[in-house]
Amino acid sequence: MAETDTPRSWDRRARAREEFIDAAYRVIDTHGPRPSMNDIAKEAGATKPRLYRHFADKADLYKAIADRTTRDVYKLVAPKFNFLLTTPHEALNHAITGYAEVVAEHPNVFRFLADGELKQDGAGSALSLDVERDLTDRLAGVASTIFESVSAEVSDVRFTARAAVGIMVSTTDLWLESSQGSAKPDTEYFAGQVAPLVWGVLDAFLRRNGIELDPTEPLYLALARINAP
Template sequence: MTGPKPQRSPARSVDAREGIIDAAIRLIDATGPNPSMDDIAREAGATKPRLYRQFADKADLYAAIAQRSTDEVYNAIVPKFNFFLNTPIEALNHAVTAYADAVTAHPNVFRFLLQGQHRSSDGLPLSLEMERDLARRLEDVARNIFETISLDSSDLAFVARAAVGAIVSITDLWLESAKTEDVPGLGAFVEQGSALLWGLFDTYLRRLGVEVDGNEPLFMSMAKITGAAEGS
């Protein structure tokens, strides 16, 4: 008489899943943005049946890689959004630098995410899934900042999507340029990205009737605006 099958520990299952994601990222880093499931299984020291016990299909694994990358980008840049102690331009510069560091740490992973041929289980390009997720999270961060200083945040979804979309687009340009001799350095990418983002946010603020100096901390600009309103 056989006893009941041992139940797989949820913690072990999560560890196995994370280990496969780690292996896939290592493989993409080393060999380029077009990994095969056979190669990923081999890098993970697993069989393909074991791999498919952790992921429903290739799209499920690819979506997990995109989610890991999105989480890492978000966790890297959000602490840099200190608009109260830094000027808005400085805060954006720090955030774009943190993002650029993440890209340079795993350029082939970002090529894998951005090239468009890989899709999630929903059939959407991984780049679009990543943009949507990151934009939603950054929108929440921006909304908290705006509400702290009593600014209208009703249309922040538009500017968040525009900002993330712009950075993703110039990331693709940056990575594509790396295939030629004319490669813009990290400093040039950060300078261009920060200026582009500030232009988007400045335009959005002006539509709200608010003029903010990008070279002074936000609380100082808001104090001037509040003082002018009270004195009028």
């Protein structure tokens, strides 16, 4: 096996990619949402050719930044949080606040994702759509697991998840614009504005599937009644 194909070499390359993504975050945070590859390479203490040894092209690096953002949101929202033990309102506020915390730490990164275009094979798609698709898949997975746990049959989870994520992402620039001049965007304000809108979408989805939830009651109690004789 060639040295370049050993697990150790893969680890080194993975670390190098993460270091370049870290550098990209710092450049965007400091200089705004239109970073140059030269600035990113310089910030990482490397050359531009070395950067391109770890990323196929600019689109590859941009996609990696979008993936990092999605992972950061998900780490704050889901893994250590039991949605079944909380009320729908608490769960929703937790999820939206987690998203807002990531954006508030790196507002220019969000602006970069909103403005940036991922071009591959001559076709372009907004980086923010890439984030929306990933968050939609993760949210739909969490929702499906919850419904399966109480044997509730629902349809079109992904459409509703996409609508909920779309509300959060599409209102973020308005929130950041209204927060200009602040030391840090107010995440509680964002959650307070957006949570009722998202709940409206989720409530309509649940009612369409014959489920009525009291948003102030722990979720497991409400869902348990679905299967009650």
